[in-house]
Amino acid sequence: MARLDFAQGGLVPPHTHPRATEILFVLEGSLLVGFVSTDNKLFAVTVNAGDVFVFPRGLLHFELNVGKGKATAIAALNSQNPGVQAQAAALFGSGISDVVLEKAFGLSEKAVDHIKSKFAA
Incomplete structure (x- = not known):
C-alpha cells in the first residue's frame, strides 16, 4: 500500500505494474485517472473523495490532480513485488x-x- 499526496496539478506519470493490479481509494480531492486497454482504448474518469478505481495488471495508467487544492489517495497493489515502469x-x-x-x-x-x-x- 502507498499513500499518494498530490499538490494542485500533481501527476503520477503514465506507468505500468507488470505483476499487480492496483486499486486506488481517494481520501481527499479530485483525480483524473485512467488506463489504456490492450487495444489502445483509453478508460478515464474523474474520481472524488470516497471513490475507488481499479487499474488492471500490466496496463498503462496515470493519476492527475484536477481539483482546486491538494488531493490524497491510498493505492493498494495485490503483490508485494508489483514492479513499476x-x-x-x-x-x-x-x-x-x-x-x-x-x-x-x-x-x-x-x-x-x-x-x-x-x-x-
Missing part, C-alpha cells in the same frame, strides 16, 4: 537508439533530442 523514462531515458524513436513516433531528430534531454541522468 515509467513509460516516458523507459523510452527516452534508457538509451534506445534515436533512429528507433524517430521512426516509432514519427519525430524529428531534434524533437527526440529535446525529449531525451528531459530524462538525462
